[in-house]
Amino acid sequence: MRPGWVAGSVRARLLLQRRAGPVVARRLAGAPSLGEAVDALRVSSAGYATSAPTGPGLEQAQRAVASSLALAVRVLAAWLPRDAAVGLRAVAAWFELVNIEDRIAYLTGGAVPAPFELGVLSSAWDAAAETRSLDELRSVLARSAWGESGSNDPRELELWLRLAWGRRVAKQVPEAETWAAGALAIVLATELFVAGRLLDPTMARELGLGESWPSAASCPDLRERLPPRAAWALAGVEEPSDLWPAELAWWERVRLDAATLVRGRLDGGDVVIGAVALLALDALRVNAALAVAARGGSDRAQEVLDALC
Numbered sequence: 001m002r003p004g005w006v007a008g009s010v011r012a013r014l015l016l017q018r019r020a021g022p023v024v025a026r027r028l029a030g031a032p033s034l035g036e037a038v039d040a041l042r043v044s045s046a047g048y049a050t051s052a053p054t055g056p057g058l059e060q061a062q063r064a065v066a067s068s069l070a071l072a073v074r075v076l077a078a079w080l081p082r083d084a085a086v087g088l089r090a091v092a093a094w095f096e097l098v099n100i101e102d103r104i105a106y107l108t109g110g111a112v113p114a115p116f117e118l119g120v121l122s123s124a125w126d127a128a129a130e131t132r133s134l135d136e137l138r139s140v141l142a143r144s145a146w147g148e149s150g151s152n153d154p155r156e157l158e159l160w161l162r163l164a165w166g167r168r169v170a171k172q173v174p175e176a177e178t179w180a181a182g183a184l185a186i187v188l189a190t191e192l193f194v195a196g197r198l199l200d201p202t203m204a205r206e207l208g209l210g211e212s213w214p215s216a217a218s219c220p221d222l223r224e225r226l227p228p229r230a231a232w233a234l235a236g237v238e239e240p241s242d243l244w245p246a247e248l249a250w251w252e253r254v255r256l257d258a259a260t261l262v263r264g265r266l267d268g269g270d271v272v273i274g275a276v277a278l279l280a281l282d283a284l285r286v287n288a289a290l291a292v293a294a295r296g297g298s299d300r301a302q303e304v305l306d307a308l309c
Contacts (some may be wrong), residue, residue, distance in 0.1 A: 013027065019279065020046035028041055047072070068117045074117070074120065077092070087269055090168045091173055091273065095121065140159065159191065167208070173269075181227070181233075182232055233250050242281070262275050
């Protein structure tokens with residue numbers, strides 16, 4: 001038995017007890033306003049922050065929920081042995097990705113929210129937060145786990161970050177390899193057939209998903225060109241409009257797989273990775289419920305919540 005893994009796994013299971021769950025999420029969605037939904041979340045037993053320093057709107061409330069998730073993952077990482085936290089750090093790099101995207105927005109003239117506090121989860125953010133140009137940011141990322149993007153274009157940088165994150169998770173987190181590959185498939189389909197972008201063929205080799213996908217002519221064609229570990233996420237996707245339901249189906253696959261992982265042995269990584277996935281799903285569910293309340297029960301927001309519950 002490895003005590004560090006056991007302590008982390010026990011902590012992970014304890015964190016799961018503080019999820020909101022579908023029942024609370026539906027209660028939040030039924031609130032007549034965002035303010036009342038936030039108040040209901042505040043008095044629930046769920047472990048989420050309900051306010052943010054930048055204001056009371058939907059985006060700020062959702063950011064506060066995401067910040068609570070980031071904090072939970074940081075706490076969990078502190079319970080793991082240093083070598084065992086590598087995979088968790090790769091998964092949690094999503095928060096660093098968002099921080100870096102916010103920095104890109106700032107460097108191109110946009111406003112920027114307070115960054116997620118990363119602590120031990122940071123791989124490049126401390127240096128990236130000090131950059132004053134896209135060229136400087138790109139140089140910082142090239143020397144980190146994110147790697148060289150090959151472009152200073154903001155949109156290219158953001159795409160590179162997402163692809164690099166998926167590749168990093170696939171390589172460093174065996175428990176999440178299939179999830180990461182499926183997520184990459186959805187990103188590629190969105191870029192090719194929604195944004196209508198031509199992607200660099202060298203990217204194909206770096207992603208490890210075969211080399212023929214950049215020339216795919218349709219979503220079904222892309223599915224045929226990708227390996228099974230990625231193609232599953234595009235099952236039933238015939239048109240670009242099918243991609244957002246595919247994202248929801250991706251989350252359902254993650255939920256089922258993660259529920260199995262958390263029932264695993266305490267001295268391995270399965271429980272920790274599965275717990276983080278379920279915590280992320282719960283935060284997404286809560287944010288969807290807040291969106292329903294804020295938008296007066298819009299059909300699209302309600303459909304997303306129903307799929308997540």
